[in-house]
Amino acid sequence: MxxxxxxxxxxxxxxxxxxxxxxxxxxxxxxxxxxxxxxxxxxxxxxxxxxxxxxxxxxxxxxxxxxxxxxxxxxxxxxxxxxxxxxxxxxxxxxxxxxxxxxxxxxxxxxxxxxxxxxxxxxKMAKLDIEGADRYEVTNLYYTVQELEVFRGKHVLISGGGDSAVDWANELEPIAASVTVVHRRDSFGGLERNVTRMKESSVTVRTPYRLRALHSQDGKRINEVTIAHMETEAEERLQVEAVVVNHGxxxxxxxxxxxxxxxxxxxxxxxxxxxxxxxxxxxxxxxxxxxxxxxxxxxxxxxxxxxxxxxxxxxxxxxxxxxxxxxxxxxxxxxxxxxxxxxx
Structure with missing residues (x-):
């Protein structure tokens, strides 16, 4: 036994x-x-x-x-x-x-x-609900920030509005060429102090917008994204070198x-x-x-x-x-x- x-x-x-x-x-x-x-x-x-x-x-x-x-x-x-x-x-x-x-x-x-x-x-991380997004996970689509140096000197877009999205924006702002945060709502879920810090920095905040499409010149890396206004559906294309998704x-x-x-x-x-x-x-x-x-x-x-x-x-x-x-x-x-x- x-x-x-x-x-x-x-x-x-x-x-x-x-x-x-x-x-x-x-x-x-x-x-x-x-x-x-x-x-x-x-x-x-x-x-x-x-x-x-x-x-x-x-x-x-x-x-x-x-x-x-x-x-x-x-x-x-x-x-x-x-x-x-x-x-x-x-x-x-x-x-x-x-x-x-x-x-x-x-x-x-x-x-x-x-x-x-x-x-x-x-x-489990909530994945980006865009067809074909998974192909970029081996290049420049990220669901977490493991190493800050990966983003040094790059144009970074962050999709999301919770604690982590706000924290990542603040961490990346000093080392990235630019940081843009796209969020579906005007309010953010992070600590008030951290949200204020983000908004008072060089981070570009686009609300209420959502990430609608990813674009690639070679089919391997994301070069541009399309964002859409949540109310008017008006679209804009932005050049990016890295996309970080924090959808909870x-x-x-x-x-x-x-x-x-x-x-x-x-x-x-x-x-x-x-x-x-x-x-x-x-x-x-x-x-x-x-x-x-x-x-x-x-x-x-x-x-x-x-x-x-x-x-x-x-x-x-x-x-x-x-x-x-x-x-x-x-x-x-x-x-x-x-x-x-x-x-x-």
Whole structure:
């Protein structure tokens, strides 16, 4: 008979919420597993590696890729088991109360509690709805800005009006020959400060317009685009050397929607202790929705701590409600010595 390895906590999702929860789970001396559907940890931060993040407490402005690196290093402090490339699709509670999770590939995972940190589900970039657009994805049609230097000295058109479109416009403005932002609405979804910065810079903002057609002289690279006014349908052709599309993400929770969660369109409703309506399963990060929700990375960290504390009490009602702070936590004594931070 197959030997079952049982974990105290299984965290589904390896983004900021899941990674910090894994670290905190180690502080509470729990046997921990992370299961991530993609082949790398980092969650949606991986989509924007060069984006600058300002709002993580105690940290100066940092690029996404560096923040991901540091979150992963921190998450590995207590050696959790990490499983990549498995999408969890099913759960079953066994007779002894153990939760059995099933991946799409058939693998089984056994755990006492689960923390759902899956964001908005499996995320995919919304592709440009123009026939033949995919042929340019290998040349100069982009759905994310991976390396700023690729756009140096080029005439760049950005289609979209959310946070990322605004951020990319601001990041590219100093290095591109020109940046034009085309958006269907007059209002933008980015932070007000960033939208103001974009509008006060040399970025050309065209609203309310949409990207209607792509044009190529050789069939390989986009040389011009047609944009159309949303109301009058009046068209204009613009010369470009790179097109960046940010039309949002398409997310799908898949079979998880059938688990019986009390869910809205985008996330699951949880208590102030991050409890879902399914005993032993808790939420954190974008997946969790509650009245005082803080949609910042800092909020995701706090969600994870609350969810983990609730999981600990679910397993042991007599346990301490929270972990001791790291400066007084016994589990860090040897680690501090190993790092040479305290005297032997």
């Amino acid at each position: 197959e030997k079952i390895e049982l974990y105290d906590v299984t965290i589904i999702g390896g983004g900021p919420a899941g990674l910090y929860t894994a670290f905190y789970s180690g502080m509470r001396e729990l046997k921990t597993k992370i299961i991530e559907a993609h082949d790398a940890l980092g969650g949606k931060l991986l989509t924007y590696p060069e984006k600058i993040i300002w709002d993580v407490g105690g940290m100066t402005p940092i690029r996404c890729e560096k923040l991901v690196e540091q979150l992963i290093e921190q998450a590995k402090t207590f050696d959790p088991t990490i499983v990549l490339g498995q999408q969890v699709v099913g759960y079953e509670r066994l007779e002894d109360g153990t939760i059995m999770l099933t991946a799409a590939s058939g693998e089984k995972h056994y755990t006492k509690t689960v923390i759902m940190a899956i964001g908005y589900g499996i995320r 993400m398409r997310s799908d929770y898949g079979p998880i929607r059938d688990w019986g969660f009390n869910m809205g369109e985008w996330n699951v409703y949880v208590s102030e202790k991050m409890e879902t309506n399914i005993p032993g399963i808790f939420g954190a990060g974008d997946f969790a929705n509650f009245t005082s929700k803080v949609r910042l990375i800092a909020g995701a960290f706090t969600d994870g701590v609350l969810a983990l504390n609730s999981a600990k009490l679910f397993m042991d009602p007599e346990a301490f409600e929270v972990a001791f702070v790291s400066s007084h936590n016994e589990v860090f004594k040897e680690k501090n010595k190993a790092l040479g931070l305290v005297a032997e």
